[in-house]
Amino acid sequence: MNLRGLTCVFALALGIAGAAPPAAVEGRVALAAARPLPVVNQRYEIVTRGGVLATDPPVAIVYLEGPFPPPVDPPVAEIRQKDLAFVPSLLAVQAGTRVEFPNDDDTYHNIFSFSRPKRFDLGRYRSDERPVPSQVFNQPGLITLRCDIHEHMRALIVVLETPHFVVTGPDGRFQLGGLPAGRHTLKAWIDSRTTREVVVELDAGKTLRVDFPGAGNPAGER
Amino acid sequence: MTSPPDRGKSLRAARPSGGVRWLAIGVFLAVPGAATAGAWFDDLEQALSFSSPGGNLRGRVSGTLDLEGHVFADPPGLIESDGHALFSPRLTTFLDAQLGPAVYGFAQARIDRGFDPGERSLEARLDEFALRFTPSRDAGVSLQLGRFATVVGNWTNRHGSWGNPFISAPLPYENPTGIWDNEPPATSTILLQWSHVLPGLPAPVTRVEKRLRVPVLWGPGYTLGAAVLGAWRDVRYALEIKQAGLSSRPETWREANSEAWAHPAVSGRLAYVPNPAWNFGLSAAAGSYLRPEAAATLPAGRSRGDYRQLVLAQDVAFAWRHLQIWAEIFAARFEIPGIGNADTMAWYLEASQRFSPQFQAALRWSQQVFGTIPEAGRAVAWGHEVWRLEVAPAYRFTPQVQLKLQASLQRGDTGNRRFGHGAAGQLTVRF
Structure with missing residues (x-):
C-alpha cells in the first residue's frame, strides 16, 4: 500500500470515528413553583385588556x-410580544445568537434590560415595522426582559456558551x-x-x- | 482615636434632620448591588401577589416611595410653604385585582404631607378606589364606579411619579387662577384682586388666599363618580359623571354628602387612535366650581349650579422608539353671574427622549393667558399671563430605582417677582 492508500485508510478511519x-x-x-398569575395595571386605560392572561408554566x-466553539453562522431566535406577554417567557440561546422581538399586539411595548450581560432599550415600535428590532447576545449570563409600559411583563434569556441545551x-x-x-x-x-x-x-x-x-x-x- | 462613648456623642450631635433621614432610607434602598436588590424586589413582588388556584381571582399590591425636595424663590403651583425649600416624602401603594375576565378593581393609598406638598405633618389617605366591569372584550365597553382620575386629557396616564418625566404637573393642572371655590366674587374688582391684577387684598387674606384659588384642572381629579369607557375601531370614548368638577380641590373629592351630589359634573373624551404612535383627543367638561360650603355665600336666588366651569380641550400624543411628545390645550370658562364669564386658555408641549437604557431627559413649555372682564367701563384681563419652561433629566439606577431632577423658570404671577425659578429632585423606589 502506497502512501496515498495509507492516507485514504486513515481518513476513512477518522471519518468512521467522526460518524460515531x-x-x-x-x-x-x-x-420551580409556579408564580402567581400577574394582574395587568389598567387604572388609567380606556380600553380594558388582559382580563385573561396566558402565561407559561x-x-x-x-x-x-x-x-x-461559537456558531459559524449566528443563530436567530425570537421572543414575541403577544397579548401583553412575552412568548416564550424563558429562552435559552448560545452566545452570539441574535434575538428578534416582534410586537404582535396592536399596542406599544417598550422592551428593556438592565442586566449586566446586556443592557438595552428598544423603545416603542409597531407590529408592522421592519426590520424587527433585535439584539445580539454575546456574553453568557442571565438577562431579565421587562416592558416599560406593562410592568407585569417579564421574560428571561439564558445565554450559554454551549450549543447543547434544551428547555424541559x-x-x-x-x-x-x-x-x-x-x-x-x-x-x-x-x-x-x-x-x-x-x-x-x-x-x-x-x-x-x-x-x-x-x-x-x-x-x-x- | 475616638473612644466608643465619644463616638456615640458625636453621632448624637450629628443626628440627621427628618429630610436627611428619609434620604438616607432612599439611598439605602438604592445602593445595594443591582443583582441583590433585584432579587429582593422579586421576592417582595411575589410576597405582595396572590392568585387563586385557577387564576380566576388574582391581585397585586405595588407602590412607590418618593423622596422629593423643592427649592424655590416662591412656592410654585399648588405647593404651600412659607420658606424657600420643602421636603416631601410620599409612600404610594396600589392594589390591582382581577376577578375573571370581567371585573377589574384598583385602589391607591398614600402617606405624605398632603396631596399638594405643604409644611404639614404626614397624613394617610385613600385617594382612589374603583371597580370596572367589562361584560365582553368584543363589546368594547366598560362601566367604572368609584373615586378615580378624570378621563379628560392625556396627562392622567402618566401622572404617577415613576412614569411622569417631570416632578410637577403641567401648568393647566396646577396654576392657581383668581377663582376661589369657597365663595364667588361679588364684583369684578374683587375678582381682579383675587387674581393679583389689582392690589388691595387685606394682609390676612394674602397669607391664606393661595389655599382658596383653583386651577383649570386640579391634578388628576380623583373624584367620586361613574364612567363609561370603551372603543369602537380606532375611536376611544369615555364619559364620566362625578360629584365635582375638574377644578375641584382634593378636599372636595372626599366629600360624601347629598349637597356634594347636588350639582354633578359631566366630562367626556373622544380620541382617535389610528395606530399606537398617535393619539388625538377632544375633551369637554361642565360642572360647578364652587364647593358645597359656598352655597351660604351666594346671592339670593342663586345656586352652585349657576357657577359653572366649562372646559373644551384638545390633546395629542406621539411616541416612537425613544421619543415621546404630548401636548394639551384647554379653553376654560368660569361663569360668574353678575360679572360675566372669566375665560382662560392654558396649554403645554412636553417631550421626553431616552438617550440610553438608563438616562432620559424631558423638556416642557407651558403657558396660560386670560380673557377680559368689564371693570369700570373697560375690559381688563382677569389674570396675569404665565409661562413656564421646565427641563427634567432622569436616571434609572435599576428597574426599581429612579432619580429625577427638574429646573424651572416661570414668568408671570409669582408674587413680587416677574421671574420665578425653582429646582426639585425626586428619588423614587418602585416595588
Whole structure:
C-alpha cells in the first residue's frame, strides 16, 4: 500500500470515528413553583385588556457545560410580544445568537434590560415595522426582559456558551441528543437562584438517564 | 482615636434632620448591588401577589416611595410653604385585582404631607378606589364606579411619579387662577384682586388666599363618580359623571354628602387612535366650581349650579422608539353671574427622549393667558399671563430605582417677582 492508500485508510478511519453515533441524555428536572398569575395595571386605560392572561408554566433549561466553539453562522431566535406577554417567557440561546422581538399586539411595548450581560432599550415600535428590532447576545449570563409600559411583563434569556441545551417540558422532562461522548458536566438551570449540576460519562450511541433532584434533595445544587 | 462613648456623642450631635433621614432610607434602598436588590424586589413582588388556584381571582399590591425636595424663590403651583425649600416624602401603594375576565378593581393609598406638598405633618389617605366591569372584550365597553382620575386629557396616564418625566404637573393642572371655590366674587374688582391684577387684598387674606384659588384642572381629579369607557375601531370614548368638577380641590373629592351630589359634573373624551404612535383627543367638561360650603355665600336666588366651569380641550400624543411628545390645550370658562364669564386658555408641549437604557431627559413649555372682564367701563384681563419652561433629566439606577431632577423658570404671577425659578429632585423606589 502506497502512501496515498495509507492516507485514504486513515481518513476513512477518522471519518468512521467522526460518524460515531452521538450520545444522549434524558430525564426529569424538579421545577420551580409556579408564580402567581400577574394582574395587568389598567387604572388609567380606556380600553380594558388582559382580563385573561396566558402565561407559561415553569420550565427549566438543561445544558452540557463546556467550552464549545461559537456558531459559524449566528443563530436567530425570537421572543414575541403577544397579548401583553412575552412568548416564550424563558429562552435559552448560545452566545452570539441574535434575538428578534416582534410586537404582535396592536399596542406599544417598550422592551428593556438592565442586566449586566446586556443592557438595552428598544423603545416603542409597531407590529408592522421592519426590520424587527433585535439584539445580539454575546456574553453568557442571565438577562431579565421587562416592558416599560406593562410592568407585569417579564421574560428571561439564558445565554450559554454551549450549543447543547434544551428547555424541559412543563412536566420537567427533557431529552438532549447529539452530544459528544466523554466526561462532561450536565447542568439544569431552574430559576435565577437555582442551578443544579451533575458530572456525567456519556457513551457514544447510548442514552443516559439523569434526574435532577427537587428541593428536598439538593445534591449537586450550586 | 475616638473612644466608643465619644463616638456615640458625636453621632448624637450629628443626628440627621427628618429630610436627611428619609434620604438616607432612599439611598439605602438604592445602593445595594443591582443583582441583590433585584432579587429582593422579586421576592417582595411575589410576597405582595396572590392568585387563586385557577387564576380566576388574582391581585397585586405595588407602590412607590418618593423622596422629593423643592427649592424655590416662591412656592410654585399648588405647593404651600412659607420658606424657600420643602421636603416631601410620599409612600404610594396600589392594589390591582382581577376577578375573571370581567371585573377589574384598583385602589391607591398614600402617606405624605398632603396631596399638594405643604409644611404639614404626614397624613394617610385613600385617594382612589374603583371597580370596572367589562361584560365582553368584543363589546368594547366598560362601566367604572368609584373615586378615580378624570378621563379628560392625556396627562392622567402618566401622572404617577415613576412614569411622569417631570416632578410637577403641567401648568393647566396646577396654576392657581383668581377663582376661589369657597365663595364667588361679588364684583369684578374683587375678582381682579383675587387674581393679583389689582392690589388691595387685606394682609390676612394674602397669607391664606393661595389655599382658596383653583386651577383649570386640579391634578388628576380623583373624584367620586361613574364612567363609561370603551372603543369602537380606532375611536376611544369615555364619559364620566362625578360629584365635582375638574377644578375641584382634593378636599372636595372626599366629600360624601347629598349637597356634594347636588350639582354633578359631566366630562367626556373622544380620541382617535389610528395606530399606537398617535393619539388625538377632544375633551369637554361642565360642572360647578364652587364647593358645597359656598352655597351660604351666594346671592339670593342663586345656586352652585349657576357657577359653572366649562372646559373644551384638545390633546395629542406621539411616541416612537425613544421619543415621546404630548401636548394639551384647554379653553376654560368660569361663569360668574353678575360679572360675566372669566375665560382662560392654558396649554403645554412636553417631550421626553431616552438617550440610553438608563438616562432620559424631558423638556416642557407651558403657558396660560386670560380673557377680559368689564371693570369700570373697560375690559381688563382677569389674570396675569404665565409661562413656564421646565427641563427634567432622569436616571434609572435599576428597574426599581429612579432619580429625577427638574429646573424651572416661570414668568408671570409669582408674587413680587416677574421671574420665578425653582429646582426639585425626586428619588423614587418602585416595588
